[in-house]
Amino acid sequence: MNSPARLKASVCVDAVLENLSTVEAMKLVAECGYPAFEFWKWWDKDLDAINQAREELQLQLAAICTKFVSLVDPSTRAEYLAGVKESIAAAKQLKCPVLISQVGDARPGVDRAEQRDCLIAGLKEAASMLEDSGVVLAIEPLNERIDHAGYYLVRSDEAFSIIEEVGSPNVKVTFDIYHQQISEGHVIANSTQNIHAIAHFHAAGNPGRHELDHGELHYPSIFAAIADTGYSGHVGLEYWPVNDAAAGLRNAASWIKKV
């Protein structure tokens, strides 16, 4: 008898299957053997149609994003919090446990410590809404070398120390292995030693942000190390395929289930 997979993989349909409609992409994700999917923007999608397909296909929605509003600028705090409130409602409707939150670009000429204080204050204000809802918000560090020049939050240790200071079980980190490989490397140690603070992972090959077996990262070892910690969240495949998307997804599903 097959034993259940140790790691729950999710497919980011806005990246891997960007040329399909969300519902068509969901069907392919299920056909390729994945238990879960995710996407970024909920506000430009037909949530009722997605919910119906989700139930029919018995897929879990692993994560969606909050609205992209700066958390390091006090003048946008109210807008950020209103976006979190709406995103929680969308997450509840779609039975989605995690909201991924970007924090915005660094403000030129403004002291970093002041921006950090602003970020923490915003997250503390969001925490009670999140705790009441049961949804976890996970801030995401991104690399500034290749994809996100000027973004405020780059290092994972900074993200971990921020959420420790926020001090809520519903505010955690998204650890994107591709971004962190570019920014700091040492991805197994940096993620597994902080696994209690991670609510979601993203994965892509580096360099190029393509299939997981393209490039320098050995994902079977990385995923095995994550599974060894007992991590119970999802690992989201967030890449742009160079080869046939469905064939690549089937190939990854076949080795991920053996991790």
Ligand SMILES: O=C(O)C(=O)CO
């Ligand atoms: O915008 C990006 O690069 C992301 O990783 C979103 O999750």
